[in-house]
Amino acid sequence: MYRKTIYVFQNDKPLLATVRQYERKDIAALIEVQKESFPPPFSSDLWWSMEQLEEHITRFPEGALCVETDGEIAGSMTALRINHQHYIHKHQWEIVTDDGYIRNHNPDGDTLYVVDISVKPTFRKYGLGKLMMQSMYHIVIQQGISSLMGGxxxxxxxxxxxxxxxxxxxxxxxxxxxxxxxxxxxxxxxxxxxxxxxxxxxxxxxxxxxxxxxxxxxxx
Known part of the structure; x- marks a missing residue:
């Protein structure tokens, strides 16, 4: 299980933040992150559904990360493993991510592909997105794969x-x-x-x- 707790800062104000794998108990909070991160004119159809989040947790929990502070989930990031050679040329998000369900996740894939990264607007000046991205780099190294990619x-x-x-x-x-x-x-x-x-x-x-x-x- 991945877990990292550090201080992040907005100007000189510190905030204790924890990056960890998200779980089923977090699903409602993760959907709320999507609602706040992608308000209208974004369609609600673009928000994670319970079914998609269940797939992330089940198929590749190592690539299902969230950042939490004071008991509140402030952001999330999701990835899957793919074979680089299949997607290096022109491709679409819905194809490479299985429309966000990641049922095409390849446990032997040589590349970690970012499906999504979201941070609630009220937390966006603390560097939480960068913190989650760095955590995904840790996953790349830990799993011994060649790179992280994403559109x-x-x-x-x-x-x-x-x-x-x-x-x-x-x-x-x-x-x-x-x-x-x-x-x-x-x-x-x-x-x-x-x-x-x-x-x-x-x-x-x-x-x-x-x-x-x-x-x-x-x-x-």
Missing amino acids: ARMPGYGKLQNQLSPEKYIEQVVSGQRKDPVVSFLLRCGRVPVTLLPDYLEDEESAHYALLMEWKNPFI
Whole structure:
């Protein structure tokens, strides 16, 4: 069982946070994280269902993490194992994640693929997302697999799609000329760009694009 407790900070204010595997008793709280993280205009159909969370816990509990503080679950992150060669080229979120059910999880897969990461808005300045990402890197190392990958939304791109190509937009984000809420966050977490993924997710904010990003196991 993975469990890590450390202090995180908002400016100089410390907060004791614990990253651990989520369990069945956490399901209602995990759905609440989704509701607060993805309010309208996001559809409630995008929130985790009880059935999906049951699959995460049953099929790959090591990839089902949450962060908790003062008894409240503030965020969650989910991943599955895949074979890198099957998904390195263009793919869609619903295909690579089995529409979020991860029934395609491969216990022998060489790559940890991020399905989702969510943090409640009231906790977003404490670095809890980065803390969970680092915890997933620990899982990569512990399981002896080659890398962590995932498609990053590009929510800053939708409003600029008539002015910039997606390639130019990402070039400007990586060079520091622009800031994207998701891509910039993942760059700070140590992820690096691999390739653009068109039609990755029904996501008008990102013009339906995502950026495949990777963190490689430094011990392999």
